[in-house]
Amino acid sequence: MNCESLREIVSELAREGNRDAIDPTLRADTLRHLDECAECAQRFQDQRALTSRLQEMSEQMKSLTASPQVEERLRRAFCQTHIAPQVATFRKPVTGVNQWRSLALAAAVILIVAIAGLRWYMMRKAQPGVQNSNSIARTTAEQKPNPEINSSPRPARSEENQTAIVKKVRPRSVSRHVRPISKPNDIAHEVATQFMPIGFAGPMNPQDGGELVRVELTRSAMLSLGLPVNMDRFGESVKADVLLGPDGFARAIRFVQ
Amino acid sequence: MKPENQPSDTELVQSMLAGDEQALAALYQRLQQNIYRFAFQMSGSASVAEDVTQDVFMLLIREGQSFDPERGSLRSFLLGVARNYVLRRLRRERFYVAMEEDVGDAVTDRAESSAAGPLDELSRTETIVSVRKAVLLLPEKYREALVLCDLEELSYAEAAEVLGCAVGTVRSRLHRGRGLLLEKLKPAREDETVAAPTKSARCFA
Numbered sequence: 001m002n003c004e005s006l007r008e009i010v011s012e013l014a015r016e017g018n019r020d021a022i023d024p025t026l027r028a029d030t031l032r033h034l035d036e037c038a039e040c041a042q043r044f045q046d047q048r049a050l051t052s053r054l055q056e057m058s059e060q061m062k063s064l065t066a067s068p069q070v071e072e073r074l075r076r077a078f079c080q081t082h083i084a085p086q087v088a089t090f091r092k093p094v095t096g097v098n099q100w101r102s103l104a105l106a107a108a109v110i111l112i113v114a115i116a117g118l119r120w121y122m123m124r125k126a127q128p129g130v131q132n133s134n135s136i137a138r139t140t141a142e143q144k145p146n147p148e149i150n151s152s153p154r155p156a157r158s159e160e161n162q163t164a165i166v167k168k169v170r171p172r173s174v175s176r177h178v179r180p181i182s183k184p185n186d187i188a189h190e191v192a193t194q195f196m197p198i199g200f201a202g203p204m205n206p207q208d209g210g211e212l213v214r215v216e217l218t219r220s221a222m223l224s225l226g227l228p229v230n231m232d233r234f235g236e237s238v239k240a241d242v243l244l245g246p247d248g249f250a251r252a253i254r255f256v257q
Numbered sequence: 258m259k260p261e262n263q264p265s266d267t268e269l270v271q272s273m274l275a276g277d278e279q280a281l282a283a284l285y286q287r288l289q290q291n292i293y294r295f296a297f298q299m300s301g302s303a304s305v306a307e308d309v310t311q312d313v314f315m316l317l318i319r320e321g322q323s324f325d326p327e328r329g330s331l332r333s334f335l336l337g338v339a340r341n342y343v344l345r346r347l348r349r350e351r352f353y354v355a356m357e358e359d360v361g362d363a364v365t366d367r368a369e370s371s372a373a374g375p376l377d378e379l380s381r382t383e384t385i386v387s388v389r390k391a392v393l394l395l396p397e398k399y400r401e402a403l404v405l406c407d408l409e410e411l412s413y414a415e416a417a418e419v420l421g422c423a424v425g426t427v428r429s430r431l432h433r434g435r436g437l438l439l440e441k442l443k444p445a446r447e448d449e450t451v452a453a454p455t456k457s458a459r460c461f462a
Contacts, residue, residue, distance in 0.1 A: 008432070011435045011436070012428070015406075015407065046439055047439070050438060051407070053384060054403075054407045055407075056381070056385060056412065057388050057389060057408065058407070058408045060385055061294055061297070061298070062294075064290065064293060064294050064297060065289065065290055065293060066289055066292075066293045066306070066311075067307060070307055070310055070314075071282070071285055071289075073311060074281065074311060074318070075278060075281070075317065077319050078273075078278055078281050079278070081318055082276045114397045229428075234270070
């Protein structure tokens with residue numbers, strides 16, 4: 001051991017009370033050198049004095065603590081950190097590509113809603129036509145044959161037809177192909193009749209035979225028989241059943257609506 | 258030395274991360290003095306020490322999962338964090354001069370309440386204050402080694418964990434730091450020893 005070597009470990013030797021002990025053999029060599037060299041002994045004493053001062057200072061500072069406000073602030077921050085994020089997770093800011101995706105999605109939703117709304121509006125607009133046709137059908141259906149006038153041998157068939165008309169009326173088809181229809185009041189004027197005798201021929205005996213013929217007549221024929229006529233459709237023909245006798249003369253007529 | 262029935266630091270950290278406030282309180286009570294003292298001895302300022310202590314535990318609350326028990330103790334981990342905060346703060350505030358009373362207040366307050374004689378205590382306190390001032394004048398890398406090993410009484414290995422360097426580096430920095438500290442304290446002692454002959458010379462004159 002020489003003075004140079006001792007300078008390197010003198011501080012460690014002076015800190016011997018601390019946790020990092022030096023090798024016993026090295027320690028023995030060093031102590032032996034200290035007995036021989038006064039300068040190194042002085043250096044060692046200085047280091048020992050420094051160690052004791054530092055230990056004293058450390059002891060004095062052992063009780064140093066942060067103020068209670070620090071702990072209070074930390075507890076508050078802890079509560080905010082561990083409770084707030086559970087709520088805040090849903091409030092993450094949308095940025096970059098995600099922002100554009102969100103905007104595109106929002107635009108698509110708005111477009112779909114707008115188209116759906118427009119379609120609904122168009123259907124809604126077309127609804128009165130459907131209602132009209134329904135009301136027409138209903139009106140037609142409600143026009144039950146007058147038992148006094150229309151004692152047709154086929155009343156059941158007429159009702160079936162009317163029912164069929166009602167059933168056939170579908171809102172979509174009617175709404176798309178709305179035809180000009182006469183006012184219900186005009187239709188009400190024209191009535192289906194039962195057989196009315198024509199001419200002055202004698203009463204017909206059913207056992208003699210005869211024939212029923214479907215013909216188309218002008219509406220003026222209805223006028224000549226004193227029946228109401230829809231003047232808006234005066235030029236159009238009307239169907240009628242004519243009962244011919246065995247001799248070929250017309251004996252009776254009924255107008256089919 | 259903590260009793261056997263008490264949870265370890267790692268267990269407390271896990272409980273704290275799971276939302277247990279009492280675990281945080283236990284960790285704080287266990288470790289805050291080490292952090293505060295280290296920050297105080299490094300900066301010489303009680304306010305800096307408080308800020309650093311708070312920041313260190315805030316980091317533990319927010320990023321406690323970054324603590325790896327296999328890499329070292331929680332105390333070493335937190336002291337390492339405190340060291341970074343202190344150095345950052347010191348570099349940011351290096352143009353400011355610490356208030357005189359801020360350096361010695363913590364020590365002198367305790368000296369007044371001591372049981373020893375007042376004069377002895379006063380001289381003792383003055384000595385400690387002078388040592389503290391000398392420690393604060395050391396370069397950072399020597400100061401932190403000296404604070405950790407001599408004042409906080411960490412082993413070389415623990416100090417190496419905190420500083421993130423080899424044990425040999427800690428040893429050499431400590432050796433160099435102690436040498437510098439002795440040099441800084443020497444002028445005061447030499448003044449005392451030189452002043453005495455001057456006085457006696459005047460008496461003879």
